[in-house]
Amino acid sequence: MSTAHDWNWSVVENGFNMYIAEIGDSTDTEIQNAIYQAQSDFGEVESVLYLIANNTEAQKELVVDNLGLDWTSVYMPWLVVLEDHPKEVEEGDKAIVFRLGKLNAEQIKEVTNKLAVASHDADALQQLTWEQRKEEFKDKIPVLKETAKMVISVAGVA
Known part of the structure; x- marks a missing residue:
């Protein structure tokens, strides 16, 4: 199990209803800037904590060991x-995974902007099943209508 110092927020205070973990990195400056802006946007949402791994092993542990996803087959970055x-x-916990690696910077901005807005309703999202949340994000984020199978999935096994 990863340790507290593996993530940029090592101590989790009460009051967060949703956590968004940034996974992977990109050498594309525009995409990196879009992800950096997303971090800032999510920082404005009181009920959401945006997390960045301090090392690759912590990312792999979350993705491979706990969510059961194939690390090597997907373009990074992701938002989990x-x-x-x-x-x-x-192991067996669920997550909604936004696979952003095949999107351009403008599409990433659209996804992250709408996801940040949807995150203001984190309390409401908690009442939905994972599949319902996935559909809710599809409805709120137009670019996902075309790319949803590639971009968003519910991961983990019951």
Whole structure:
């Protein structure tokens, strides 16, 4: 299990309803800037904590060991929506995964902007099943209508 120092927020205070973990990195400056802006946008949402791994092993542990996803087959970056801090996620837990690596910077901005807006309703999202949340994000984020199968999925096993 990852340790507290593996993520940029090592201590999780009460009051967060949703956690967004940034996974992977990009050498594309425009995409990196879009992700950096997303971090700032999510920082404005009181009920959401935006997390960045301090090392690759912590990312792999979350993605491979706990969510059961194939690390090597997907273009990075991802945003992983979780109910718990990554250090508290266990094998079989679920997440909604936004695979952003095949989107251009403008599409990433659209996804992250709308996701930040939707995150203001984190309390409401908690009442939905993972599939319902996925559909809710599709409805709120137009670019996902065309690319949803590639971009967004519910990960993890019950």
